[in-house]
Amino acid sequence: MREPSAGDGARREETWVGSGDHDIELKRASDGAADLVLQRFFDGDGRLLTIPAKQSRQIAMYDLLAQRFVPGVRYTELEVNRELMAVYGDYVSLRRGLVDFGFLDRADGQYWRSGGSVPVGEDPAPVGADAPPGGPAPTAAARAGMRRGSPGATPRTTSPRGVRRREAIVAAASGLIADRGYAAVGMDDIGAAAGVTGPAIYRHFDSKAAVLAEVFERVIDSLLDAVTPHAAEPDGANQTTSVIAPTDAARALAEAIDRYATGVSARRRLIAVFVREVHHLPAEQGERLVTSQRHLIGRWRELLAAAHPDWSVQRVRTAVHGAFGLLNSVGTYESPLTDAELAAELTSLTRAALAV
Structure with a gap:
């Protein structure tokens, strides 16, 4: 290289x-x-x-x-x-x-x-x-x-203005889809909310499905933000953490929980779109999302097993999947808590559930 x-x-x-x-x-x-x-x-x-x-x-x-x-x-x-x-x-x-x-x-x-x-x-x-x-x-x-x-x-270069316009379109689409649902939102609606007039929106996205795919890119990125470099390696889920002391594994998992809770709390509208509209995701995007989730879940299972060597494989698996259900629930309801407050509550509840 x-x-x-x-x-x-x-x-x-x-x-x-x-x-x-x-x-x-x-x-x-x-x-x-x-x-x-x-x-x-x-x-x-x-x-x-x-x-x-x-x-x-x-x-x-x-x-x-x-x-x-x-x-x-x-x-x-x-x-x-x-x-x-x-x-x-x-x-x-x-x-x-x-x-x-x-x-x-x-x-x-x-x-x-x-x-x-x-x-x-x-x-x-x-x-x-x-x-x-x-x-x-x-x-x-x-x-x-x-x-x-x-x-x-040599595909076209994205200018700073183009980046800002694209971000505005994605943000507008996220809000509209969260409020109305994917089927009820058109490209004209998204363009108007983003301040992009007429057909100019098609310079950035060729279809509503492409906009949704970009929204889900942000969801995938939020997942990757919570993954350590070790966890994201292709074979990371198959690596052993038996050499990690239980206290070290518990501390690493607690830190990962805090990062994930902070991420989903700050992106709760994106998570809401994900929960309700994931079935509209193009096949390739869906495969990438599953891959990201698999890396993350595999790493948490490794850390939890190392933190609780007396827990059975099934107990570890059930606990981790339950933890993600709790954390991702921010997309299913409206919370009056601030992002920081919500993250703190989610972190406390998840750490208690996993005993770390």
Whole structure:
């Protein structure tokens, strides 16, 4: 797997995916901070030490990370997560940043390069070259498309204004669907609530189902936020925690409960949409959601079993599923509590139920 190197700064000056004003601004900011970012924020093995605070340095960092993905190749979210987990523990923040700054774009559960610098004079190193088994590798057609500069190899870059407009549409859709139900909400309703007039909404989403899919992306992200990097690895649910002391396992599970309770309390309207409208979710989105839930539930079961070695397998399984039912119940009723108050109540009840 190719790691960032000092030579990346020179290659950055050759080719930049995208040519709009936003892309030019990104390139200038990235060029100016690239060397400093490599020296201060990456270790000798190419792992990110911390995310820079300054935006110009963040852009340079995201440009380096974007080079791990080959233009013209589409990746599943799991493949993106695997790649970013090799660089930094908080892969969810990295993935969001790559999308928000226009280095990656996503639709229908797939991600692709949409901005940033590309090595010139050589094929970019396949992301999966030294990656775990199952990592993505570009097809011959994709490589040929990059060399030809085919239109499909460089999808459009999302501008900051486009990101804000997209966020407004998703927020409006979440509220309307939560209030009226999916069937009673039309694209015109969503556009009007988001301040997007006429057919302009179709520049961001081609259908109401696509908007709903994006809403559920946020639900999936909220689940992933509560998963530790260890828990999100593909085989994490099959790993043993027998070496973890019961007190350590109980503390880790208590922290995970607090994070999850905080997440669902702050996103209770999204959770409400999920509970009531999940049957409208496209098949691929549904599979990804199930995969995320499986990782999370598997990790909690491991920790609970380690915290209570005297509990049977069935008791552990029943307790964990019951805990998630309790936590996700925020989507089934209106609570007058603030987010913080609701999170505290959910955390207290769940910890009591799991005895941690």
